[in-house]
Amino acid sequence: MLEAALSGLLQVVSPSAFGLMLIGSLIGLVVGILPGLGGPVALALMLPFTFGMTPIETFCFLLSTLVVTTTAGGITSILFGIPGEATAAAIVLDGHPMAKRGEAGRAIGAMLMASLLGALIGALLLVAAIPVIRPVVLAFGPPEFLMLALVGLTFIAILSDGAMLKGLIMACAGIMIALVGLDPQTAIPRYTFGKLEMWDGIGIVPLVIGLFGGPQILELMLSKNSVATSNPSKKVQGIWQGFVDAFVHWKVVLQSGLIGAGVGVVPGVGGSVAQFIAYGHAKQNSRKPEEFGKGSIEGLLASSGNNNAKDGGALIPMISFGLPGSVSTAVILTAFLIVGIDPGPAMLTEHLDVTFSMIWVTIIATIIVMIITIPLIAPLSRVTLVNGPLLAPFLLTLVVLGAYASRNSLFDVWVMLAAAAVGVICQRFRWPVVPLLLGVVLGAACERYFFLSQALFGWGWMTRPIVMGFWALMLFILLRALLRAWRSFRLRERI
Numbered sequence: 001m002l003e004a005a006l007s008g009l010l011q012v013v014s015p016s017a018f019g020l021m022l023i024g025s026l027i028g029l030v031v032g033i034l035p036g037l038g039g040p041v042a043l044a045l046m047l048p049f050t051f052g053m054t055p056i057e058t059f060c061f062l063l064s065t066l067v068v069t070t071t072a073g074g075i076t077s078i079l080f081g082i083p084g085e086a087t088a089a090a091i092v093l094d095g096h097p098m099a100k101r102g103e104a105g106r107a108i109g110a111m112l113m114a115s116l117l118g119a120l121i122g123a124l125l126l127v128a129a130i131p132v133i134r135p136v137v138l139a140f141g142p143p144e145f146l147m148l149a150l151v152g153l154t155f156i157a158i159l160s161d162g163a164m165l166k167g168l169i170m171a172c173a174g175i176m177i178a179l180v181g182l183d184p185q186t187a188i189p190r191y192t193f194g195k196l197e198m199w200d201g202i203g204i205v206p207l208v209i210g211l212f213g214g215p216q217i218l219e220l221m222l223s224k225n226s227v228a229t230s231n232p233s234k235k236v237q238g239i240w241q242g243f244v245d246a247f248v249h250w251k252v253v254l255q256s257g258l259i260g261a262g263v264g265v266v267p268g269v270g271g272s273v274a275q276f277i278a279y280g281h282a283k284q285n286s287r288k289p290e291e292f293g294k295g296s297i298e299g300l301l302a303s304s305g306n307n308n309a310k311d312g313g314a315l316i317p318m319i320s321f322g323l324p325g326s327v328s329t330a331v332i333l334t335a336f337l338i339v340g341i342d343p344g345p346a347m348l349t350e351h352l353d354v355t356f357s358m359i360w361v362t363i364i365a366t367i368i369v370m371i372i373t374i375p376l377i378a379p380l381s382r383v384t385l386v387n388g389p390l391l392a393p394f395l396l397t398l399v400v401l402g403a404y405a406s407r408n409s410l411f412d413v414w415v416m417l418a419a420a421a422v423g424v425i426c427q428r429f430r431w432p433v434v435p436l437l438l439g440v441v442l443g444a445a446c447e448r449y450f451f452l453s454q455a456l457f458g459w460g461w462m463t464r465p466i467v468m469g470f471w472a473l474m475l476f477i478l479l480r481a482l483l484r485a486w487r488s489f490r491l492r493e494r495i
Helices: 002-012 015-033 038-050 055-080 086-100 104-129 133-138 142-154 164-178 196-200 204-222 238-248 250-265 271-285 297-305 307-321 327-339 352-385 388-407 410-428 434-463 465-494
Strands: none
Touching: 002 015, 002 055, 002 352, 015 038, 015 055, 015 352, 038 055, 038 327, 055 086, 055 104, 055 204, 055 307, 055 327, 055 352, 086 104, 086 204, 086 271, 086 297, 086 307, 086 434, 104 238, 104 250, 104 297, 104 307, 104 352, 142 271, 142 434, 142 465, 164 434, 204 388, 204 410, 204 434, 238 250, 238 297, 250 271, 250 297, 250 307, 271 297, 271 434, 271 465, 297 307, 307 327, 307 352, 388 410, 434 465
């Protein structure tokens, strides 16, 4: 194994492969900063350029694009409160409040270092999983995947900022939105109102952009102030403080990375779920949960540490069984066919050097994006000084283009505008939007895995050992959240 790891590294740092990695990193940086495009779109656009490349060159090009896109998506989330992609939505919750305080440099530095450490965690897990992954993945079936999605929904109790009933209502609304489109069992249109565009359901990208970006843009348009309330140029040196923060709160980063990698292994769940599970777990275990959502460095690290870790986790089922763990790895799976390699047991035997090359790419590409971004942090931070009314039209153009580019559909622009209106109303009346997003993301997965579980096992799926373990975990999470809410209520009564 050591020989294969060294061979993979030498092939990755060869001039041709490393040059393609640099090109992919630059593309990923641009795509990640632009709202709405995201990793899957970038990979699909880059796929035709891989014809004629060797396997190592192909994966250097595509994986570097994916890794850097995932990391760079947090920059827009921090500076403007508009997620660069759906998997960076949780970064908005604490990253943007830090930028408003003039700590954009510190926030970006913490995000970059947490992403690097997350990439290392995901890579190490992938290496450790090579000998033992088969029995672990085969132990999970539709019932276990369903329970994992339900565990994600239970974090609504933690992410509702003390308004659990409001969070539950928003989550139900999100599940209803997830049901829009064709019924997966009968192919009958549901809640489409005769609109053909709605047969494919409501896109997650325009929804995320609208929910988080709409209130921020409206606030800028109505305000005569800049994003930052203090001069970020004085805080640019905070990037090093951000690096240090990632090591000071290493437990948060480690737990977030492990959650990201673990959720990434599950096919079809994806990084949108991993970020909120990691964020909710960090909030549940923090000594200062009241600071989450107001610029907590722990919250930022928790939402950043799982970014690249979940990409490493998603590679595990793809390499071992040919099962894509996410939309992005589904596109990369196509690259396997282009280069003439079959994913599966052969990747763990005769093509082990290719497997290790993919691991090295996830680490090296994250280091590259750090090196590229550090000189850009000062000018990027100063963007938050621009007068709000001048910045708003530029951001509005970006979000419209991002919503349209997600599926090349004008309907998605209308979805984004409707989501923006919902986001503004929720901010005005203090209703949490995160449960709505979780309901949309997890609603479709819950429905799909529930029907599969019923078809395969009847109601007997509820008594499977791993499923019962998940039931116990859900009960623990809910009881702990209720206990914390009760203590907070009693404390307010005394005051």
